[in-house]
Amino acid sequence: MSENTSADPKDGKAALMKACIGNNVEVVKALLEKGVDVNARYEYGRTALWEASRWGHVEVVEALLEKGADVDPKDKNGQTALMGASDGGHVEVVKALLEKGADVNAKDERVIGG
Template sequence: MPTATQEALADEKEKSILEEHKQRFSAMKLAPDDIEPCDANGEKLVAGTRVQLFGLQARPDLNNTYGRIVTYNTERGRFGVQREEMLEGNGQITFGWVDMEVEAPMAVKPEKLRIAPRLPAAIGTAAGSRRAHAQDAKYVLDWLDSGGHIEARHPVNHDTVLTLACAVGASTLVSALVERGADVEARAKNETTPLMYAAFGGHAEIVRTLLSGGARVDAVNGDGRTALSDATRANHVEVAAMLREAAAAGSGEPR
């Protein structure tokens, strides 16, 4: 479980990031004073709000991606969303904006947006603990009980507490999260699902839990891989057999 010092440092870093965003957009007027534009859930959106895009038909490749609200067109009823991108280099992952001079903000309908709940750094650390101690699981569940959002996303890799727990084999935490209604199809970096994380890690108990919770065997990530192909590639024989059986009982071979 993160120490008080680690939590304080993580909180200060997040406050700094939020303050930077607030200052960046403070001069922008999003809409007339008598208009309060909202997202699909009816939550008020202001300039700088981080949002998730979903249900896009013209650009399905951008579904489950993120951006920031920068403008609002009152005549068309569209938000201007500046897309976020993930950058990798020298073994490090950073998170940044697509330059407005390179790519103009996207015009998106309010019903295609929802505010992206933020996963606190300390909670992400606990959920993704390699040791996966029971105290880490309790720390995450206590956070949820105190009002934390079960689908909150890591600001860099877009992981939820479920995808993080699946990746490290925290079976007890995964079971508790699935019971609480966590989205077993939540897509993280490169469209990776919790089942893919668990299959690649060879976590048979977690794979069984996810399948019981309705996880799709035929889901495909950004590289065209499935949970079965990941398990096979990592030589996890038991998990691969489990996935083949699930696929045969469902819609045939994974695609």
């Protein structure tokens, strides 16, 4: 196991991140029920919602939002979950984030014409 990670395996963050990236919604729900912080920050300032959105995992996104995930988490570059989902072409994730009030006017460091 690599020592080059900001997620502490003792607090469940690493497991939550892996479950979100792997689209394992039942594992995500189980970890959240055990008290893993839904808004914990990982490498590059990303949250579980940010990663699930970027990968297009709508069921995971919905599960995280139901447990109180911040709808507009920004990574270290200022990119939001909505930007990640949009960049990946994940329409259903975009819709889910918008329904929860994601900021359509947020800007990151790469904004064009900003």
